[in-house]
Amino acid sequence: MNRPDPLDEEYTFEDGLIVSSTDPIGIITYANRKFCEIAGYTRDELVGQNHNIIRHHSMPKVAFKELWDTIKAGKEWTGIVKNLRKDGKYYWVYSHVTPIEKNGQIQGYTAARRPASRNEIEEIIPIYANLLAAEIKS
Numbered sequence: 001m002n003r004p005d006p007l008d009e010e011y012t013f014e015d016g017l018i019v020s021s022t023d024p025i026g027i028i029t030y031a032n033r034k035f036c037e038i039a040g041y042t043r044d045e046l047v048g049q050n051h052n053i054i055r056h057h058s059m060p061k062v063a064f065k066e067l068w069d070t071i072k073a074g075k076e077w078t079g080i081v082k083n084l085r086k087d088g089k090y091y092w093v094y095s096h097v098t099p100i101e102k103n104g105q106i107q108g109y110t111a112a113r114r115p116a117s118r119n120e121i122e123e124i125i126p127i128y129a130n131l132l133a134a135e136i137k138s
């Protein structure tokens, strides 16, 4: 079936910084106002949830594996992510995730994102599509 999904529609936004923090296993501990607005949830609906609440099904697993391998090692990660809004639309962000360390121990992580540019989106679409196809096959 190749019918387009009516909910699979892009939500675009011009500016602003989307910020969230998590504990060491990825449970949301903080969401700024922009994150709530762009994801379409209230702060109460986000805080306490796993960050995968906004995972889009067309994101390859390997992208998140790379994210987690990097940040668990105490390093910063940047990448383009397609996210799912509460209303079913998707939005693209350029994301930067930083480990928060205290006395050499990771206390959690903070992510800051801006809207991804059209070029960034066009470049990543075929890469993610190939990765996803490889995952579905295996």
Ligand SMILES: Cc1cc2nc3c(=O)[nH]c(=O)nc-3n(C[C@H](O)[C@H](O)[C@H](O)COP(=O)(O)O)c2cc1C
Pocket: 020, 021, 022, 026, 050, 051, 052, 053, 054, 055, 056, 059, 064, 067, 081, 082, 083, 097, 109, 110, 111
């Ligand atoms: C600080 C931080 C921010 C994250 N931001 C996102 C995000 O914007 N979208 C997303 O799908 N996953 C994000 N993740 C990754 C999720 O924790 C999760 O690994 C991902 O959604 C895939 O879901 P899964 O691990 O259940 O397969 C973030 C993780 C951390 C630590």
